């Protein structure tokens with residue numbers, strides 16, 4: 489089963505500390521949502537409020553259109569899967585997976601049938617009679633997922649479920665988790681501080697910082713069109729070039745920077761078109777620098793720079809560039825694998841105008 493989730497103006501305080509600050513969020517039924525942010529930003533607090541383990545100090549929660557704010561965890565259509573997913577060591581896998589069904593009074597035959605079908609879903613059908621110690625970390629993780637899904641929650645809440653796995657297994661489990669979520673169609677809300685994990689699995693990512701939502705959207709939108717400097721910086725590498733709006737008229741603006749004036753269409757201002765005099769920061773991803781004259785998109789050239797250092801990354805060179813107009817600034821740019829990259833070499837700082845995002849330098 490599956491259900492939409494609605495969070496309205498949820499705040500959670502612990503004494504004088506605000507862990508969650510007036511958060512509103514609408515999640516569609518069947519979506520895979522990732523709560524992403526640094527340690528302490530309030531992800532687990534929000535997940536615990538959805539699961540009913542914490543009550544919001546203010547605000548309300550609805551699941552499937554039903555008010556849930558003060559409903560205890562066991563009466564909610566949610567299941568929570570924690571990082572420390574503790575399987576029962578003495579129980580066979582089929583009994584571990586069937587445990588929640590037993591608690592709900594489901595008879596043995598139906599329980600075993602369901603447990604086996606969920607073990608099948610996670611690729612462990614032939615291991616139903618094994619015990620947890622006979623499994624690898626990744627397999628135990630899959631059993632925990634089967635156990636959480638076997639009780640047929642409308643919403644599955646996952647708190648860093650892959651946190652204990654090594655990197656290779658983690659990447660593999662991300663793909664599996666996403667495939668399983670698409671098959672069952674349950675709404676998943678998954679907490680992580682790993683932006684690559686968020687991009688690999690989410691339909692939409694909620695970027696959180698200091699108890700607030702900074703950004704919300706599909707991974708490509710958050711990466712390409714971030715709506716806050718925090719979000720731009722948290723989702724991969726970015727160059728921040730400070731500037732000031734000189735003119736803003738008819739949906740376009742000219743921004744003065746130490747690398748020269750840059751004319752931008754209104755679409756580059758993802759948090760709204762600014763006014764003349766506003767402090768604004770240009771955000772440019774390293775892979776968006778390109779050779780001047782390549783392609784047909786309108787290009788802005790922010791002067792010349794010298795390559796001050798480079799490293800070969802297989803798919804590209806990652807270069808440090810010192811702009812001639814501001815040699816103390818360091819710009820990170822990717823150059824093609826095939827490029828002849830040499831220290832001291834001069835390159836143009838050319839970017840497709842549409843790839844630039846300009847955001848208020850200070851955001852409320």
Ligand SMILES: Nc1ncnc2c1ncn2[C@@H]1O[C@H](COP(=O)(O)OP(=O)(O)OP(=O)(O)O)[C@@H](O)[C@H]1O
Pocket residue numbers: 502505506507525526527528529530531532533534681
């Ligand atoms: N019961 C509590 N009492 C006091 N402060 C709390 C309590 N629970 C959480 N906090 C504080 O609220 C803030 C948010 O905590 P939360 O666990 O939601 O963060 P998080 O984003 O999940 O971080 P992490 O990735 O480290 O788990 C933290 O500063 C934390 O110390």
